[in-house]
Amino acid sequence: MDEAVGRRREVMVVLPALMLAMVLAMLDNMVVGTAMPRIVGELGGLSHLSWVVTAYVLGTTVSTPIWGKIGDLYGRKTIFMVSIVIFMVGSAFCGMAGSALLGGPDGGMAELIAFRALQGLGAGGLIVNVMAIIGDLVPPRERGQYQGIMAAVMSLAMIAGPLVGGFITDYLDWRWAFYVNLPIGAIAIALLAVRLKLPRRRDRVRIDWLGAILLSIGITAIVLVTTWGGNEYPWGSWQILTLVAVSVVTMALFVQVERRTIEPIMPLNLFRDRNFTLISAIGFLLGFAMFGVINFLPLFQQTVQGATATNSGLLLLPMMAASMVVSLFVGRAITATGTYKIYPIIGGVVMTLGMWLLSTMDAGTPSWLTGVHIAVLGLGMGFLMQTTMLIAQNSVEQKDLGVASSASTFFRSIGGSFGVSLFGAIFNHGFQRELTTRFGAQAAEETVKGGGRMDPAALAQMRPQVRTGILESLASSISGVFGWAILFAVAVPLLAVFVKEIPLRGAPVAPPGEEERVTPAAG
Numbered sequence: 001m002d003e004a005v006g007r008r009r010e011v012m013v014v015l016p017a018l019m020l021a022m023v024l025a026m027l028d029n030m031v032v033g034t035a036m037p038r039i040v041g042e043l044g045g046l047s048h049l050s051w052v053v054t055a056y057v058l059g060t061t062v063s064t065p066i067w068g069k070i071g072d073l074y075g076r077k078t079i080f081m082v083s084i085v086i087f088m089v090g091s092a093f094c095g096m097a098g099s100a101l102l103g104g105p106d107g108g109m110a111e112l113i114a115f116r117a118l119q120g121l122g123a124g125g126l127i128v129n130v131m132a133i134i135g136d137l138v139p140p141r142e143r144g145q146y147q148g149i150m151a152a153v154m155s156l157a158m159i160a161g162p163l164v165g166g167f168i169t170d171y172l173d174w175r176w177a178f179y180v181n182l183p184i185g186a187i188a189i190a191l192l193a194v195r196l197k198l199p200r201r202r203d204r205v206r207i208d209w210l211g212a213i214l215l216s217i218g219i220t221a222i223v224l225v226t227t228w229g230g231n232e233y234p235w236g237s238w239q240i241l242t243l244v245a246v247s248v249v250t251m252a253l254f255v256q257v258e259r260r261t262i263e264p265i266m267p268l269n270l271f272r273d274r275n276f277t278l279i280s281a282i283g284f285l286l287g288f289a290m291f292g293v294i295n296f297l298p299l300f301q302q303t304v305q306g307a308t309a310t311n312s313g314l315l316l317l318p319m320m321a322a323s324m325v326v327s328l329f330v331g332r333a334i335t336a337t338g339t340y341k342i343y344p345i346i347g348g349v350v351m352t353l354g355m356w357l358l359s360t361m362d363a364g365t366p367s368w369l370t371g372v373h374i375a376v377l378g379l380g381m382g383f384l385m386q387t388t389m390l391i392a393q394n395s396v397e398q399k400d401l402g403v404a405s406s407a408s409t410f411f412r413s414i415g416g417s418f419g420v421s422l423f424g425a426i427f428n429h430g431f432q433r434e435l436t437t438r439f440g441a442q443a444a445e446e447t448v449k450g451g452g453r454m455d456p457a458a459l460a461q462m463r464p465q466v467r468t469g470i471l472e473s474l475a476s477s478i479s480g481v482f483g484w485a486i487l488f489a490v491a492v493p494l495l496a497v498f499v500k501e502i503p504l505r506g507a508p509v510a511p512p513g514e515e516e517r518v519t520p521a522a523g
Contacts, residue, residue, distance in 0.1 A: 011134070011137050011138060011146060013195050014133075014137075014191075014192075014195045014196050014197075015146075015149070016191060017188055017191035017192045017195055017196060018130045018133060018134070018150070019149075019150070019153045020184060020187060020188035020191065021080070021084060021126050021129075021130055021188045021192075022126070022127065022130050022150055022153050022154055022157065023153060023156075023157045023184060024084070024087065024126060024181060024184050024185055024188060025087075025123055025126040025127050026153075026154045026157035026161065027157045027160065027161045027164065027180070027181070027184070028091070028119070028123070028161075028178075028181055031161045031164050031165035031168065031177045031180065032052075032053075032165065032177050032178070033053075033161075033165070033295055033298050034161065034165030034166050034169060034177075034298050035165045035168060035169045035174045035177040036052065036295075036298065036299070037298065037299060037302050037303065038169045038174045039052070039112070039174050039177075051113050051424075052109075052112060052113055052116055053116075053291070053295055053420050054223060054420050054421055054424070055113045055114070055116040055117040055120065056116040056117065056119060056120040056123070057120060057291065057413055057416045057420055058117060058120060058219070058220060058223050059116070059117040059118065059119065059120020059121040059123070059124065060120040060121075060123045060124040060413045061120075061124070061219055061223075061410060061413040061414045061416075062121075062124070062215065062216040062219050062220065063120070063121045063122075063124030063125065064124040064125075064128055064406045064409050064410040064413055065212070065215065065265045065266050065403075065406050065407070065410050066124070066212050066265060067079060067083060067124050067125035067128055067129060067402075067406060068128050068129075068132065068402040068403050068404075068405055068406020068407070068409075068410075069207070069208070069263070069265050069402060069403055069406065070207060071125075071128075071129055071132055071402040071406075072132075072399065072400065072401065072402035072403060073207070073263065075198060076129050076132060076133055076136070076198055076402065077192065077196050077198050079125065079129065080125060080126075080129040080133070080192065080196075081189055081192055081193070082125070083122050083123075083124065083125025083126055083129065084122065084125075084126065084185050084188055084189055084192075085122070085185075085189070086118070086119075086121055086122030086125075087119055087122030087123050087125075087126065087181065087185060088122070088181060088182055088185040088186075089118065089122070090115055090116070090117075090118035090119025090120070090121070090122055091119055091178045091179070091181040091182060091185075092178070092179070092182060093111075093115040093118065094112060094115040094116060094119055094178040095175040095176070095177075095178035095179045096175070097109075097111040097112035097115055098111060098112065119178075124409075124413075127409055128402070128405045128406045128409045129402075129405075130150065131150070131389050131393075131405045131408075131409070132401050132402045132405040132406075133196070133198065134146050134150070135393050135401045135405060136198055136401065137198075139504075142335060143335075143390060143393070143504075146331070149328070149331065150386065151323070151324070151327030151328070151331065151382070151385050151386040152324045152327055152328050154327075154385070156320070156324060164177075164180065165177055168180070206261075206262055206263050207263065208257070208258070208261045208263055208264050208265045210257050210261070211254055211257045211258055211261060211264055211265040211266070212265050214250045214251075214253050214254040214257060215250075215251075215254050215265060215266070217246065217250045218246070218247050218250035218251040218254060219414060221243045221244075221246040221247035221250065222243075222247045222418075223418070223421055224243050225240055225243045225244055225247065226418055226421035226422050226425070228240060228243075229425070255268065266403070266407065266410075267400065267403060270395070270396060270400065270403070270404070270407065273395045273396070274498070274499075274500055275391055275392075275394075275395045275499055275500055275502060276392060276395040276396065276404070276407075278495050278496070278498055278499050279344075279388050279391045279392050279395070279408065279499065280392070280407060280408070280411045281411070281495055282344060282348075282384070282388055282492055282495050282496060283388050283392075283408050283409075283411040283412040283415065284411040284412065284414060284415035284418075285415060285488045285489065285491055285492050285495075286351075286381075286384055286385075286388065286412055286415065286492065287411070287412040287413060287414065287415025287416035287418075287419060288415045288416070288418065288419035288422075288485060288488040288489075289351055289355060289377075289381075289419070289485055289488060289489050290381065290412075290416065290419075291415075291416035291419045291420050291423075295420060295423070296423065296427065296478050296481055296482075297315075297316065297370075297374065298316075299474070299478065300361070300370075300474070300475065300478045301315050301367070301370070303471065303474055304363055304471050304474050304475045304478070305365075305367055305370070307367065315367055315370060315371055315374075316374065317371075318371045318372070318374055318375035318378060319374040319375055319377055319378035319381075320378060321375075321378070322375045322376075322378030322379045322382060323378040323379070323381045323382040323385070324382070325382065326378075326379055326381075326382025326383055327382045327385060327386055329382075330343050330382065330383060330386070330387060331386060334387070334390065334504075338503060338504050339501060340387055340390060340391060340501070340504075341496070341499050341500075341501045343383045343384070343387045344383065344384055344387050344388065344391075344492065344493070344496035344499065345493045345496040345497060346380075346383050346493075347379075347380045347381070347382070347383025347384035347387070347492070347493075347496075348380065348384065348489065348490075348491075348492030348493030348494075348495075348496055349380070349493045350376060350377075350379045350380035350383065351377060351380030351381060351384065351489050351492060352380070352486060352489040352490045352492070352493070353376055353380070354373060354374070354376035354377030354378075354379070354380055354489075355377065355482050355485045355486045355489045356482075356486055357372075357373035357376055357377075358370075358373050358374070358377065358479070358482040358485075359479050359480075359482040359483040359485075359486060360373075360479070361373070361475065361478075361479050361482075362472075362475050362476065362479065363468075363471050363472045363474075363475040363476075365475075384492070388408060388412075389405065389408050389409075390504075391499065392404045392405070392407060392408040393405060393408075394502060394504055395502070419485075419488075422484075423481045423484070423485070426477075426480060426481055426484055427477050427478065427480075427481050430476065430477035430480045430481075431473055431474065431477040433477075434472070434473035434476050434477055435469070435470070435473050438469040438472075438473060439466075439469060
């Protein structure tokens with residue numbers, strides 16, 4: 001009991017800093033998502049809307065395994081703080097995209113995409129290190145309640161994000177959607193420097209840089225295939241076929257390197273564990289659903305339903321509140337009972353129901369009904385978010401905790417990357433098809449690719465007949481995105497049924513004479 005009390009005191013000392021880092025990662029996604037219609041309205045390029053998010057997700061995806069592994073090898077404190085600094089630098093440059101400081105508005109969207117990739121590189125180390133640090137300090141049986149708290153913080157950040165983003169978009173400038181990260185990051189770094197104490201790691205290590213490079217090239221090629229295929233280039237074009245070949249070759253080489261290297265970025269032996277493999281697949285599918293909602297709901301609410309940026313943030317409250325309440329409940333229940341298998345099954349079923357409800361929306365759907373639909377989706381996410389991380393961590397040895405945490409985040413991120421790319425292509429194709437049906441091929445081409453300035457203010461200046469046709473086209477294409485998402489959501493509970501209920505490990509007890517090794521020291 002005294003050991004548990006001491007452990008709780010130790011965690012609570014550093015928890016505010018960890019929560020701020022979590023807020024930093026989650027707040028950015030929601031603030032930028034809410035401000036996106038205004039960003040596109042100023043910088044142009046509606047056809048590149050998905051790339052603003054894809055670049056960020058891609059940067060996060062390729063860097064996450066590296067952050068997790070070097071945290072295991074070198075210790076997480078310094079690595080964690082470096083990732084925050086990179087995230088802050090990327091945020092500052094994103095805020096300057098298209099401004100006079102960087103040469104003016106020409107090329108502003110390209111600048112924003114590039115800086116979002118840099119921001120994503122830093123973001124890859126935020127959530128994975130928070131979860132791994134909790135894993136360092138707390139055994140799995142007690143971890144549920146703390147991960148429940150972190151999930152609640154994530155939900156609160158996702159609630160606050162649209163409100164902050166809406167306020168910034170309506171009353172300030174969209175650039176502050178990125179600048180707001182700077183003071184939060186500075187406070188988090190200061191708290192971590194003073195309060196965070198972690199066990200020391202091995203001194204002599206070897207980083208699997210070749211594996212990291214191959215993985216980065218392979219994932220980048222795969223995402224480019226899903227983004228450009230059938231959109232920028234025909235599926236049978238030499239550009240797409242070359243990218244497919246690059247992805248196949250690099251991923252095959254990556255597997256060979258990981259089999260032979262001493263310290264692999266992604267140890268393949270982890271996938272011999274059934275739970276680890278299943279939960280990685282579930283995380284991938286969860287990323288599909290989560291990022292699809294975050295990116296297309298604000299567009300639907302602001303353009304189709306006519307909500308201001310602030311109000312569209314408020315309309316996301318039901319999803320975040322439902323997710324927060326369920327996450328807290330699930331965390332406490334897992335700590336009290338030590339069982340967890342039922343929660344991803346329930347979450348997958350409810351998430352599928354939420355996706356189906358969203359797919360039924362059209363231009364006449366009232367805002368309150370949209371709120372009900374996304375609340376159902378939030379319930380499903382609450383059962384899944386932290387449970388997947390807990391199962392992944394419980395499937396590996398303590399020395400591979402960072403790798404397990406990064407793998408869980410990696411597959412969720414790559415699912416998001418695939419999802420945003422695929423859903424973006426589905427949206428663009430569906431939108432152009434709907435416009436072609438209503439206005440003809442030439443008008444559709446000009447609307448989708450001719451600058452893409454189609455924010456609410458621009459829509460208000462159009463003739464009623466044209467505006468109605470565009471809004472109906474947007475509603476239909478966005479609903480189609482959610483319809484496709486059902487196919488991925490329904491696989492979650494089907495996979496979760498096969499998760500094996502393995503008892504959560506309790507508090508580790510140090511063997512005689514090794515107390516010094518497990519005693520926390522400055523990391």
